[in-house]
Amino acid sequence: MVETAFKKTAELYRTNYQVEHFKVPGDMGSWLPISIYYLAIEHEGSMIKIEYEFGNANLAEISFQLKYNTKIPELTLYTRTHLSRLFFPRQHKWAITSNYKRVKRNLTSALRISGLAKIADNYAFEPVIKGEFVNDTYIFNTKFSLAFPEKEKSLVPVIEFHKYMISYLNGLN
Secondary structure, three states: OHHHHHHHHHHHOOOOEEEEEEEEEOHHHOEEEEEEEEEEEEEOOEEEEEEEEEOOOOEEEEEEEEEOOOOOOOEEEEEOOHHHHHHOOOOOOEEEEOOOHHHHHHHHHHHHHHOHHHHHHHOOOOOEEEEEEEOOEEEEEEEEEOOOOOHHHHHHHHHHHHHHHHHHHHOOO
16 A cells, blocks of 8 residues: 555656565564665755655655855754643644744645645644755754554654745745
């Protein structure tokens, strides 16, 4: 099912996907099968790199880099846990740290427009998103657990979110 989603997504964005299957030693002489799916999509001169790992950490990581620009803000976004949202339903589900309110509004819009907010509403989808400068390069990184149903349906919304953020951050010049 995941392989089909990556194949269709690669066709949709006119790119190729790669998959790597291997086994690592597990407990008591067993072998743990691991599959890592890779996809790279170019948008406005930046490469969005997508990696979904199944079998060990069950983790997705998506990232892109931008050239140095003093107007691009550092930011952190994470979701409040699914459990805390059940006990405190009126509390906002997104915790965003940035010095700029406009960035917070645009992040919230990007989550809604891309479909990631809907996934977070329905599942225990709890991404951690960071935008920070490392050696004069702005690195935007998203990580989340793949331990939720229909995880393959997160692929296109994740790509659309990152495309939106590239366009928004490039527009801050």
